[in-house]
Amino acid sequence: MGEGSAQGGHWRDMSLTQVGKLRQEMTTMNKAIVSEVHKKIRAAFDVFDHEFNKTVDVREIGTIIRSLGCFPNEGELHDVIAEIEEEEPTGYIRFEKFLPTMTKVLMERKFRPIPEDLMLQAFEVLDKQKKGHLELEELTKYMTQEGEPFTQEEMEEMLSAAMDPDKNLIFYKDFVSMMTVDDPR
Template sequence: MAGEKETAEAIVSDLQKKITEAFDVFDHENNQTVDVREIGTIIRSLGCCPTEGELHDMLAEVEEEEPTGYIRFEKFLPMMTKVLLERRYRPIPEDVLLRAFEVLDESKKGYLTKDELVKYMSEEGEPFTQEETEEMISAAVDPDRNVVLYKDYISAMIIED
């Protein structure tokens, strides 16, 4: 029984070390706070992919009563530890992503044009913000051909567990 407890403590300790390292990258003043706008990036760097709505809920959980524009480490750490322990907001598996791109690629050409991608991102489902769209385009679009070779893009985006 003692072995199981140590393992659980080791897992939590390891997660908290990762969270601390990710938070510290954005703690520019070294004062245990980060700009609230950086939280999504920190959370994603830890392998979580919440929707904008889920991210908003996470922020509500760690924000001060009087929002300051900053998130304190002491509030972020327990919330993020719980999220990682519960394995919430996991990335979508590669085969599911591939099927989604294949559905959008109606003529089965193996790529989407930049214009098609922008159209799907702004008109379908939960629309992406301008910033999210630009980030995705800069990461996904092959600059020489101006298309998304989605099999290559998916392979590059997969985070190994």
């Protein structure tokens, strides 16, 4: 921006009092945003805090993180768990350890979902005959034997949502639109 620009001139013309007020407003806005993020994290965490003791089973962390609109791969999920787990792993994660890490993840917009068009392209690559669907055996083979393989539990969870119960096929266009969420940011 040149010296005569409105924005450049605007900042130079501000008094120290105005700059201080602007900083204060920005700090207030930041606190409000962080407060909202904390509420979302607490609500997601509380769903899995069955004992109401501010702890959840470590195996639920991936589900909690995904419910907050973040989609880490298995390696990234293990890194997050390692960061929040106690020095001596107990199998449980405490809320006070989870909150700062998850706040940072959400504020930095990490682990964002894959866009719908890219996910659809990935399924289309698997559908070599361009049928518009995949068969159970076909998808299971790809998901458990290629790349970063799904566990049996992950496969069952995905198939329960993906498979058309009447035809025993995965109509991936429907599944992709069901899986993707618009990123409001």
